[in-house]
Amino acid sequence: MNNLIELFDDAQQWLFESLVQPLLFHTGLGGMIEDAYTGTMWLLIGILQIILLVVVFGTLQKLRPAEPVVDRRQIRIDIVYTLIHRLGIFKLVLFFSIQPLWNELFGQAHVLGFSPLHLDELWPGVTDIPWVSLVMYLLIFDFVEYVYHRAQHRYAWFWALHAVHHSQRQMTMWSDNRNHLLDSFIRDAVLVLVSQLIGVPPAQFVLIVVFTQLVESLSHANVRMHFGTWGDRLLVSPMFHRFHHSIEYDESTAGPAHGHNFSVLFPVWDVLFGTAKFNTGYLPTGVHDQQRQEGSRDYGQTFWAQQVLGIRRMFGRD
């Protein structure tokens, strides 16, 4: 494990010195070295994740596809979404736009006496064991994600954005990041806020993000796979999440506000709130009003069309 961490550190340093640092000096941003070094870590994590996706999840998709691939163009759009999100282009925009605002806000809050909860100090000897606090933080973030996801389906304006994610009829391991950019932006802000409130240590935050993203990529993969009766109740599987995306269930429950299998990592939330459905099989995915040929709704055939339509529908136009 230590060797792996060393290897990662070396790679980060190399990537920084050979690519990021020259770029910084070239563009006159030499003062941002420290932030850029952290940014390089995220870039490297993104590159490693994409390699893992292609090699491992890609092989699974080839070996046991849930459905045949008929629309490669739509998959290519999802690859664009994934590269934007995982290689840091989206984060970079956030960094220059919203980060200064956040820093200012939390800086002010600290001045006024606010301090994070530090949940790991809750029960000395237990909650400060690294893996215990990691599980605790994972559960808190995952619960926030569950509530956020319920809201995306509950409110019409929020659904207008989230429909971009659901409009993929050729769901694959690339579909996790297919989200409206405004939606990604709100979600990121909520997660940063939560991590500030509960005081997650940076190293654990990195682990949480990496683990969550990998489970999300797998749960969207076009693969006939579940984790068994108990496993499916412990961790969100491709079968479990595919049902959330299924066209049929939207149809049968009359609209996107209702539904099943909202959990991102742990199905326990769906079980607790009565929204879980197991052993569903592998149904076609999409939005219910997209299904019919006549009068079907367009959710955008290109990246920009999806973004523009999302905003228009958010304001009730269309």
Ligand SMILES: [Zn+2]
């Ligand atoms: Zn959803």
Ligand SMILES: [Zn+2]
């Ligand atoms: Zn999804």
